[in-house]
Amino acid sequence: MDRPGCGDSTLADRSLVDWPADVVSLADHLNIERFSVLGASGGGPYALACARFIPQKRLRAATVVCGIGPIEALLDTVPYLSWRLMGITPWLLRQGALRVFLPHILIRPYLTRDPSRLKRVLEDQAKTPEEKEQFRDNSGETDLDDVVASLLEAFKQGAGGCMQDGAALTREWGFDLKDVDSERVLLVHGDQDAQAPLKVAQWIDERLGGGRLRTLEGKTHFTIWKEHSEEIFRQSAEA
Template identity: 35%
Template sequence: MTNLSNQHVMLKDSRRLGYAEYGDLQGEPLFYCHGFPASRLEARVIDGPARKHGWHIIAVDRPGYGLSDFKPKRRILDWPDDVAELAHILNISSFSLLGMSGGGPYALACAWKIPSCLRGVSIVNSLGPVYQSWAVHEMKWPARLGFGLAKRASRLLPFIYGGIVARALYWFPRLTRSLLTISAPEADSQALKRPDMERFHLGSIQEAFRNGPKGALLDFKLYAHPWGFQLKDISLNIQLWQGEADATVPPSHARYLAKTLPAAQVHYLPNEGHFSVFVNYISNILENLKETRKKPIRQ
């Protein structure tokens, strides 16, 4: 019997791409772009709601994370090609996208590059353009340090976040969560105390470092430099969800995206944090995506 959480395909360039399937396997396909640092296992937390709303979740490890081979010199704009190739292998002609946090820029890259494949796009607490100083200034010190180094001295990143630090983050994923939840609001504290949420979240972080920190280190660098496309050129309707009490990705990032994207609808959630949104509003997010998606194109 196939373990649906640990699957992979071989891409045409001979790279392995790992993915997991959750929700209703006969439902409508929804590709999931995981956060940072995280993995395909992050999507386990929405397995139940996805079944309820008829979504077939395909959660994919970015290169260098989990089961996916590292790809040197990759760009954010390479990601849509991987997603489209996986969809073709799985015989999926059109699908929706759900991006979480650091998966937001990757979901937006798909909206820019492969819009004809997409029926709908929702992004939750998305990272904004941290290559611009204002976007980093409002973040907590670990993010300011990491993105600052990634932008100005990326060669130093492996010395700070690699080696023994990366091994510690793998063996003790609560360290990573502690860095991500500095000054976390009460909503996040309560959400992460849930046994299922804690287990899924810590498992996802640990899996992210399965083969070392190279995937996360490259993501740091890619986020901190221009993403290779203009937000103003994205014509698809993008659904943005933002916790107004988010201490990890400030609401100013969502405001910027809402202002810059030509067609975006933003849902601000009072008193919700970075992680609590998925616990308290995932059914709303999935239902909204069903309502706002495009009709399938007839062949």
Template identity: 30%
Template sequence: MVRVGDRMVLYSIYGDEDGLPALSFGGTPSTRWKRPDAVAAIESSGLRVATPDRPGYGGSTRQPGRTVASVVEDAVAVADALGWGRFAVTGGSGGGPHALACAALLPERVTRCAVIGSNAPPIVDGPEPTEEEELADPRRNRTSWLAVHGDLRPGLEETTRAIMAAVEAGGPEIPPQPGAEPGPPAREDAAAMARLDATFVTSHDGWLDDHLAFAAPWGFELGDIKVPVSLWHGSADERAGKYVDILAAAMPHAERKYYVGGHIPPANAYRELLRWLTLS
């Protein structure tokens, strides 16, 4: 735990004590606790990975009005507490914009930036987007529009009820990869249930504030990023592929990385992403 002003930022550490430093930003929603398959990949990667909880998640103090760029202050605090001068950054899904913020605003400290299934700045002007508009361009999505023009919290609560009902009915912790069998019932694994509870049940504040931040100006320009960037997405994740098109157009130097799978990367893809972060 580190203090940033009057806030507490909680984080976990994984991997080799002497490994190359990296900060990993979780999705929206998620917490600092990695699943066993991710921990195993990190432990074999040669990296030392810190996973901070953004404000409102996992016990980190809420920060109303935070922007995507606000994460940089927390990233610096964690890195300084660990004695890291230089470090890589990565982020999955809603963690992607936060990793990109560090790459843009900390060019003297960030070595590489890998994002997977990341979203791009949304378009929130005009009337509520239709389903057809969202399918054509994911920047025109109802979630971001509601963050500006409505109230997201009832929808987050409804999503939570659906997810936890499926878990109680015997569902796995995460959806299976396309074509794969579901994992074991999460309700039979105390650690899995703890992760699910922390992510979906304990508080929706971090989840809500992430979406509010995505829908507001991010606080940096994607085109200002100069450090090496890789943009990853799965073959079955059409929405993320469209976001990659947008991000790549804004960052012509970024590498596009494609893997077979869905929004949550399979172990082999995650290992490859971690390996990319170690390249000089």
């Protein structure tokens, strides 16, 4: 599913808690009675929202792979951010994310429509030997050309969709993790993830009641899919 403003989806002001209704609407359209969802990276919060708001009779399971957390998770897990300055620190983090990190650091490199340039952007992001090797793998599972094609499709309308997505994730999520049916949630995370630190996944797991997190040793935000993608999808589908 393309979120608002991504791919061919119409740009609209949709919050995180609106997403589960969209998922159910699509399932109804496709005549799918019960289903599972999987959210990776920035999709993690959307999967958790589904676990919170979609009834058990429809949603089997929600799997979060290398998911990001709310601003509160950063405040609790990053030492120099724990000094909240009477609420100023969360505000500064949100402003920094929306005005600097999202538009200039995260999104801008992907806005090119030149496939070869976009491919170089992705190659430059590979830091570990395993990540570099994964980008050289032409087996089909991790074909860099497929990633380029996906990003070109995601940004075909420009940056509006991603900015809307980022704004939704930096605001209050609209639900408490303690109210999520944690029995339907599986968290999978690499212990070498630099983009979404493991401590954030542990923070989320704690608020879900614990025991939902599976940590994969030596895996990063990107290499976690190399050896575990089929296993992760199968476990989610069969839950």
